[in-house]
Amino acid sequence: MGENGADPSDFDAWLELARTDPDAFEVRRLEAIERYLASLPEDRQEILRRFQWRIDRERERAKTPLGACIRLSEMLSEQVHGEGGLRDRLGALAAAAKGIAPPSADGTPSTPPSDANVSVTPPGAGQLRLVPPAAPSGPEADDEDES
Numbered sequence: 001m002g003e004n005g006a007d008p009s010d011f012d013a014w015l016e017l018a019r020t021d022p023d024a025f026e027v028r029r030l031e032a033i034e035r036y037l038a039s040l041p042e043d044r045q046e047i048l049r050r051f052q053w054r055i056d057r058e059r060e061r062a063k064t065p066l067g068a069c070i071r072l073s074e075m076l077s078e079q080v081h082g083e084g085g086l087r088d089r090l091g092a093l094a095a096a097a098k099g100i101a102p103p104s105a106d107g108t109p110s111t112p113p114s115d116a117n118v119s120v121t122p123p124g125a126g127q128l129r130l131v132p133p134a135a136p137s138g139p140e141a142d143d144e145d146e147s
Contacts, residue, residue, distance in 0.1 A: 014028075033052060037049055037052070054075070055072060055075075058071040058072055058075055059071075059072070
């Protein structure tokens with residue numbers, strides 16, 4: 001049970017508290033955020049406290065709750081889709097896993113090495129499986145066997 005008499009994840013209870021006592025809602029919101037951040041490993045706390053600080057500043061700058069929502073949506077979109085954002089980082093990680101250099105700053109794609117072949121297992125499997133280059137086939141393969 002939360003301090004406002006409801007489960008901390010009970011949206012309706014939080015909504016009612018926000019409608020009836022906005023000041024108490026804000027106090028409880030800050031307490032819930034602090035409890036969550038304190039429950040994390042120390043190395044993650046600083047990063048997420050900084051991120052929460054940015055969120056709080058955007059909320060303060062907005063004139064309305066809808067304005068805050070729009071500001072936060074834009075901020076998060078930039079974190080994902082902006083230069084150096086999550087999408088770029090995941091692309092670089094995938095390229096590294098496949099043995100391919102990530103695209104250059106001007107967007108020119110890299111050419112994979114001719115013998116690069118890395119298979120990534122489905123998400124959650126947590127491992128990479130290296131696949132050796134395929135053995136040559138055709139007339140060239142027959143010539144190599146005779147050597």
